[in-house]
Amino acid sequence: MHDQTIGGYLERLAAREPAPGGGAAAALHAAQGAALLGMVARYTTGEKYGSHADEIERITLAADELRARALQLAEDDTQAFGAVADAYGLPRADDAQKALRSQAIALALAGAARPPAEVVAAAAAVVGLAEALLPIANPSVVTDIAAATEAARAAATTARVNVEINLAGIRDEADRADLAATTAEVDVIASRAEAVTAAVRRQIAR
Template sequence: MRDRTIKDFLEELAARVPAPGGGAAAALHAAQGAALVGMVARYSTGEKYAKHQETVERIIAESDELRAAALRLAEDDAAAFTAVADAYKLPRATDEEKAARSAAIAVSLIGAGRPPAAVIALAERVVVLAAELLPVGNPNVISDVAAASEAARAAATTARVNVEINLSGIRDEQARAELGAAAGAVDDIAALAGHVTEAVRKQIAK
């Protein structure tokens, strides 16, 4: 997925195929948010920002790692969703086949819930970095801090829906608790993203 053009990816996203879908789109939202954080941080280097050099360099390094991780999650999500589709296609003519199919579906649903859950956690880190960068970043590109937060918020809220749709079919209590906790964190992530955006807008309006 990371080697496709944007045009090719969007055409595949629009096609009548199981994957990529909303989960991959959520991961790419997160990747864009991380990239924007990295861009603002890179514009916040040099003598003028020497006081915050350590913070900025750390944000650059982490945002780059998050961007790469988000791309991997986009690919993981597409693969996991394909596994769910394949499990539902398994034969069910006999009791043995029905049992094997049910087991495969159960495993694949847990697998499909994990990439979007990881996207939620990653999106939270992007928002936290954006909030940290806001008071020390280059004011000439401060609007991109808000853009990063909004991209991360979209990643988290989109990923939550993808967790929840898989959660509805999962019976394993440990997996349900793990994925449910990830989905439950989204409101706080969205609220923090909103605070960052509002702070940016107030700064722009001065």
Template sequence: MSQTSTSSTETASSFGEATLAQYLTDLAAKLPAPGGGAVAALHAAQGAALVAMVARYTTRAKDADNRPVVDRIIAAADAARGRALALADADAAAFTAVGVAYQLPKDSPERLAARTAAINAALVEAARVPAAVVDEADEVLSLAAELFPIGNPNVITDIGAAADACRAAAASSQLNIEINVASLPAGESDRFAAVLVRIDELTARADALHADVVHAVRK
């Protein structure tokens, strides 16, 4: 999400209501949203869906001893999917708010001050949304790692795909956080320092889980 956009175009409907074809058409179009922030949120949602799918395939009779854990993972992954999907909509709204703030008048000291305050508030929200996507990716990745040792081996590669989706969600979110906090005063941008550090740790965990899945497939 770039702070330089001045468009106030909004998506016609939520990402949960759009067809995949329409989403990709809008993504490819010369429109301010959807963009990389929505893509990051949908990566997290897809990762959560993959975890839930593997868990649902791990409900065979032979999985009975692990059923309480599997059921908890299913519920948690489904909830994370819903939150991540909502964050795709939130990102589009935040992008629009940044553009609106930059369009505010600045022809007097009072209006300039109000415009600056509005821009900073919009940029904070535009960074908060991808930071929340990182939270979702982190949780989904933890669920994937927990499921990996007990998951149905016939669909274990989808655990690796989920890890990759979480990694993409976090790495893409990093870009959106960075570009928005770059224009914030130091006191405002500092609040995002911790999540940026977490992204490096998260991507390393995702890479490690991917490698574990590859190893399991090659055994």
């Protein structure tokens, strides 16, 4: 993911291959949202914004860290989904092989659910940074804050379905409950993102 061209990534996404898929796309939505906030923060510097310099620096650093983390999650998701495909490909000629295959699938599904669950957390963090940045941002680039929160909303809602598709096959009840709790946060994240976008629209309509 780090070294691909955008065109090359989209070719892989469109191919008849199990990965990258929706989980990687969700992570890249979050990465784009974080990148947009980093850009807005970098335009909110200089004497005019001096009283907010510390907060802008914090947001810039946090956005850069989130961008890197989300990109890594795209790679993690691709690898995790590959492990699921490998597990389904295990032999099942007898009861022993079937049992091993079933256990491997359950473990792989749990592993595949974790990157999108972490994407939900990353999306929430992007929205949180947007909420902090909007009141102090350079007004010339506030529409990019809305773009960032919409990307974060897409990341969260897309990641949610990629967690949910794996839940039924996860045997560990604690894992399943923890992952389900993560998906329960998505509607709140989406509502917060919508509120930021609405605030931006009100600002630019003045």
